[in-house]
């Protein structure tokens with residue numbers, strides 16, 4: 001058993017009730033075990049973050065930026081080990097694991113850059129309409145923040161929270177997912193290597209009990225949560241108890257709209273990437289394909305062939321396009337949806353099966369002409385299952401895309417860029433991609449409307465989420 005929890009600058013063994021087994025999903029075999037942090041250890045982590053706050057918020061933004069650049073450099077130096085761990089624990093193909101490392105490095109460097117500009121923004125004079133007063137702005141850190149993350153992009157999701165929180169001058173208690181609890185330990189190791197002051201970053205691993213101990217803790221000033229809607233609403237309830245702010249990045253059931261003027265081969269590439277990257281375990285998966293009538297038959301046939309030729313397998317032993325699902329629970333959930341699809345008599349053009357050979361694999365799956373009443377059309381599945389539906393007009397397509405309780409992202413594929421922009425303006429989501437798939441940049445925002453969450457990460461909005469605006473107004477008289 002490893003000392004898995006990083007509290008006040010020290011590594012501790014867990015004292016919680018849960019034993020966490022870490023699996024290689026391609027083999028369905030365990031390769032590590034750890035004991036979860038107890039609620040008392042969560043207390044210690046929050047207390048450490050509280051004690052570290054006064055000094056950390058007064059460290060110059062330039063120095064905080066230097067630490068963030070240090071995180072970026074160390075992630076880069078540990079690249080090979082992190083790629084291997086993500087392949088082994090998440091089942092990510094090599095090329096996808098590489099993208100995650102690059103994203104985390106870019107995130108720390110980006111927020112280092114924003115921290116460097118903070119000094120200039122502090123104390124900025126506010127022009128007033130009335131004479132006799134001056135006022136200036138301060139951007140204070142929110143305080144001690146609790147960060148709770150899921151398993152599908154562990155390194156990246158944690159970087160999206162950790163980097164802006166540290167840049168803003170917050171101190172942090174991070175709770176990784178029990179499915180992938182080893183990856184974020186790297187952030188603790190890097191904190192050690194950089195000499196980050198004790199208590200600025202604390203990491204407590206565990207299951208729901210540990211997460212609930214953190215989200216219900218009175219010593220937290222803000223919570224930022226990424227995960228399911230069911231847990232997100234519990235986290236929001238606990239935030240309501242203390243009347244404190246919360247950022248929620250939740251689920252999605254996003255649409256990809258394909259118009260008849262597109263290049264069909266290129267469209268197939270983007271559609272496949274939008275549903276099969278990370279084996280479809282993406283909040284932003286474009287899992288509802290809306291295709292214009294006149295090209296529907298041709299596009300579906302090409303998609304069937306593309307799905308059937310994807311190389312699915314163990315990323316550690318073969319070059320693959322798609323690995324296994326990351327956990328047995330997720331594999332069972334997808335299997336349940338295959339059964340629902342059969343019960344609903346959906347027309348399956350490709351896939352539709354789980355493969356236990358020996359790990360948690362499923363086949364990329366294509367359902368044609370799915371009725372809008374189908375559970376598969378409405379519910380987030382988190383696997384490589386694409387549901388399709390035809391439309392005849394642009395208005396039709398937009399109405400179908402917006403007809404969802406989620407509003408995370410959408411993709412529009414059309415050669416007519418004026419039309420694509422017009423549609424982007426009417427889609428009720430947080431991010432629209434035109435003629436691309438899942439292109440995420442640290443400079444643009446991340447987050448959704450409706451059931452997809454509250455608030456935005458990345459870009460300057462990601463930093464603002466950890467800042468508290470203060471004005472100092474002075475009478476000149």
Ligand code: NAD
Pocket residue numbers: 148149150151152153157175176177178206207208209210211212213215226227228229230231232234235248249250251252282283284380382408447452453
């Ligand atoms: P989950 O909600 O089950 O778990 C997320 C985290 O919350 C884990 O660390 C878990 O241990 C913790 N947790 C569980 N119960 C808790 C409780 N009662 N109180 C506090 N914390 C608790 O989600 P998951 O299965 O890990 O991730 C999949 C979900 O995450 C999907 O719905 C997906 O759409 C969503 N997601 C959203 C985004 C986004 O940016 N919008 C990104 C990735 C994943």
